[in-house]
Amino acid sequence: MKIASFDDHRVGLVEGERLYDVTAALPAALDALPPQRINWLVAHWAEARPAIERVRAQATGRALDVVRWLAANPAPPHVFAAPANYRKHIGELGSRVVTKKGRTAREQGFFLKAPGSVVGHGGTIELPRGSTRRFDHESELAVIIGQGGRDIPRERAWSHVFGYACLIDATMRIEAEQFEEERSMRKSFAGFTPLGPWIVTADEVGDPQALDNRLWVNGELRQQANTGEMIVGVAELIELVSSVLPLQPGDVIASGTPEGVGPFAPGDTLRIAIERVGEMTVQVREREGVSPRAY
Numbered sequence: 001m002k003i004a005s006f007d008d009h010r011v012g013l014v015e016g017e018r019l020y021d022v023t024a025a026l027p028a029a030l031d032a033l034p035p036q037r038i039n040w041l042v043a044h045w046a047e048a049r050p051a052i053e054r055v056r057a058q059a060t061g062r063a064l065d066v067v068r069w070l071a072a073n074p075a076p077p078h079v080f081a082a083p084a085n086y087r088k089h090i091g092e093l094g095s096r097v098v099t100k101k102g103r104t105a106r107e108q109g110f111f112l113k114a115p116g117s118v119v120g121h122g123g124t125i126e127l128p129r130g131s132t133r134r135f136d137h138e139s140e141l142a143v144i145i146g147q148g149g150r151d152i153p154r155e156r157a158w159s160h161v162f163g164y165a166c167l168i169d170a171t172m173r174i175e176a177e178q179f180e181e182e183r184s185m186r187k188s189f190a191g192f193t194p195l196g197p198w199i200v201t202a203d204e205v206g207d208p209q210a211l212d213n214r215l216w217v218n219g220e221l222r223q224q225a226n227t228g229e230m231i232v233g234v235a236e237l238i239e240l241v242s243s244v245l246p247l248q249p250g251d252v253i254a255s256g257t258p259e260g261v262g263p264f265a266p267g268d269t270l271r272i273a274i275e276r277v278g279e280m281t282v283q284v285r286e287r288e289g290v291s292p293r294a295y
Helices: 028-032 034-043 045-058 154-160 234-242
Strands: 002-006 010-015 018-021 079-081 111-113 124-127 135-137 139-145 161-168 193-201 212-217 220-226 252-254 262-264 269-274 278-286
Touching: 002 034, 010 034, 028 034, 034 045, 139 212, 139 234, 154 161, 154 234, 161 252, 161 269, 161 278, 193 278, 234 252
Parallel strands: 079 252, 124 278
Antiparallel strands: 002 010, 002 193, 010 018, 079 111, 135 262, 139 161, 139 252, 161 193, 212 220, 212 269, 269 278
């Protein structure tokens, strides 16, 4: 299934070119906390699915271009991210690289992005007004956790995966002559984590280590690779993160970016497509407001 969050945090199923609203299948208590609907759904999927299917059978579909897409999970408890997880990406940023001396995600571990930085298909990456810094795109497969847990060995990791989505890890790069800001902060401006267009359940995707991953800027292909080229695969990433703290339903793991990382600017359009997962487009603009701190 393809599960989407849209409009005022309603939940829908995407089938072909139609979206079917199934929000009525979720507990009414969630009306007080609508951003949490997706977290509840992935945590209770087995018991909720029959009701979802009953509501879907009676729903009238809507065209996909008339809804406002939210992030595939608008309120993930955590957004974990793997640095340096494709060999050809390591070192391509030269002096701007943060992961030094050829270290990979296996040695480096993970970093965090702010959950509040997520945005959906058709949304906007907002750059600080007046900034002269370089901002880069990173095209990634996102793993959505369904069953939480601690100390999950990679052999059992697949039972903890609910599904997958496209993710763009937008990044403000360090400057060689400037102070190196903390990585999580540089990757957590508003809109810096486009996530969508929906969650595809794991049973529809199959092997996540055999997916083509591409990203375009203004129609120009910038990144193209296969997830089979990851250094640390999805199962090992789950093992790694859960060895540090418990995973929760709805958590997102960004699995790292391949080579081809490059800059974007206000006015650009970014498009990401991952085989069997989906395609998402976002716009880039400069913030209208001026921050009291310059970046």
